[in-house]
Amino acid sequence: MSGQAYLDLVRLPWMDAIDELVANNEAFANAQPGGHLDVRPNRKLAIVTCMDSRIDVFAALGLKGGEAHILRNAGGVVTDDVIRSLAVSQRKLGTREVMLIHHTDCGMQKLTDDGFRAELQAATGVAPAFAIESFTDVEEDVRQSLRRVRRSEFVPYREVVRGFVYDVDTHRLREVVA
Ligand SMILES: [Zn+2]
Numbered sequence: 001m002s003g004q005a006y007l008d009l010v011r012l013p014w015m016d017a018i019d020e021l022v023a024n025n026e027a028f029a030n031a032q033p034g035g036h037l038d039v040r041p042n043r044k045l046a047i048v049t050c051m052d053s054r055i056d057v058f059a060a061l062g063l064k065g066g067e068a069h070i071l072r073n074a075g076g077v078v079t080d081d082v083i084r085s086l087a088v089s090q091r092k093l094g095t096r097e098v099m100l101i102h103h104t105d106c107g108m109q110k111l112t113d114d115g116f117r118a119e120l121q122a123a124t125g126v127a128p129a130f131a132i133e134s135f136t137d138v139e140e141d142v143r144q145s146l147r148r149v150r151r152s153e154f155v156p157y158r159e160v161v162r163g164f165v166y167d168v169d170t171h172r173l174r175e176v177v178a
Contacts, residue, residue: 041068044097045095045097046097047061047100048072048082049071051074057101069093074133075107083152096157097160098160099163100149100164101164104165116132143163146178
């Protein structure tokens with residue numbers, strides 16, 4: 001389908017969000033200068049943060065494409081899967097620093113592990129195998145995440161692992177001292 005056809009489609013009232021984004025991508029791709037970036041992030045940095053829609057990681061940190069790995073999940077939790085990605089990031093793609101960013105007003109502060117687990121079990125008949133990883137104290141959760149990275153031998157470079165809280169209202173980062 002041509003770019004113009006997407007632009008025509010986007011005016012239709014029943015379009016969903018993804019169709020609009022596909023049309024946006026057409027315009028974005030047309031505006032790009034072209035060229036190829038190395039798969040290895042040139043700032044040698046991996047960032048772990050929450051999926052929260054208010055954190056525009058690239059804008060908030062002055063990042064551009066090709067500069068850092070961005071790992072996101074509910075809460076910015078250092079799960080086994082995040083450790084998996086950090087292991088690949090450092091061992092195969094050259095990153096050396098890890099930046100953890102939690103934030104104020106996180107959705108994971110609005111539920112409890114037991115409550116959400118029971119809710120999932122009641123709705124599906126199956127208790128999830130994964131940990132829910134809700135939290136109440138955001139700074140303590142950053143500290144726990146720092147400890148998880150620093151204790152993982154799968155992640156070889158642990159000299160520079162720093163944690164922050166991002167305020168979703170002021171957009172400022174505050175470092176958490178472990
Ligand atoms: Zn969050």
